[in-house]
Amino acid sequence: MLVKDCMSRPVIMVSPIEDVAGAAMKMGHNDVGALPVTDGKKLVGMITDRDIAIRVVGNRNDPTTTVSDAMSKELLYCHEDDEVDSVLRNLADKQIRRLPVVDADKNLVGIISLSDLNDERTITVTEALHGITKPSKLHSQEM
Structure with a gap:
C-alpha cells in the first residue's frame, strides 16, 4: 500500500509568522497534536x-x-x-508518530500518522510504536 492511499487530508497548516497561541488554538479546534509549518505550500x-x-x-x-x-x-x-511499510520503519527509527507527506515537487499534500496505519503490515504499528517509545535523546527540545 502507498502512503497516498491512507494519509489524512486536507492538512491543517500554520504559517511560520503566526504566533504559538494561534497554533495551539488550531491544534485544539482540530484535535491534533502537530501542525506542518508552511510558507505557501512548501514545508518549512x-x-x-x-x-x-x-x-x-x-x-x-x-x-x-x-x-x-x-x-x-x-x-x-x-x-x-x-x-507504507518503509514509512512505518522510518517512524520507528526516528521515534516520531507522524510525518508530513509531500508530492514530487515537495508541496505538502497530506500527513500520515500511526492512527492512519492501523492494520496489518510487514512491520506492524505495534512494532513501530515500540521503536518510537524507546528512551533516547533524538528529539531534544533545547534551542
Missing part, C-alpha cells in the same frame, strides 16, 4: 504541542512567540508514493 518545519509546552511555556516565553521560533526545523517527511 513542524510544530507540536510538545514544542509549545517545552520551548514556549517551559521557557516562560510569551504566547505571541512566533511559530518559527518554536517549531522543529528538522524537515522529516515522506512522499505520497512511498510504501
Whole structure:
C-alpha cells in the first residue's frame, strides 16, 4: 500500500509568522497534536504541542512567540508514493508518530500518522510504536 492511499487530508497548516497561541488554538479546534509549518505550500518545519509546552511555556516565553521560533526545523517527511511499510520503519527509527507527506515537487499534500496505519503490515504499528517509545535523546527540545 502507498502512503497516498491512507494519509489524512486536507492538512491543517500554520504559517511560520503566526504566533504559538494561534497554533495551539488550531491544534485544539482540530484535535491534533502537530501542525506542518508552511510558507505557501512548501514545508518549512513542524510544530507540536510538545514544542509549545517545552520551548514556549517551559521557557516562560510569551504566547505571541512566533511559530518559527518554536517549531522543529528538522524537515522529516515522506512522499505520497512511498510504501507504507518503509514509512512505518522510518517512524520507528526516528521515534516520531507522524510525518508530513509531500508530492514530487515537495508541496505538502497530506500527513500520515500511526492512527492512519492501523492494520496489518510487514512491520506492524505495534512494532513501530515500540521503536518510537524507546528512551533516547533524538528529539531534544533545547534551542
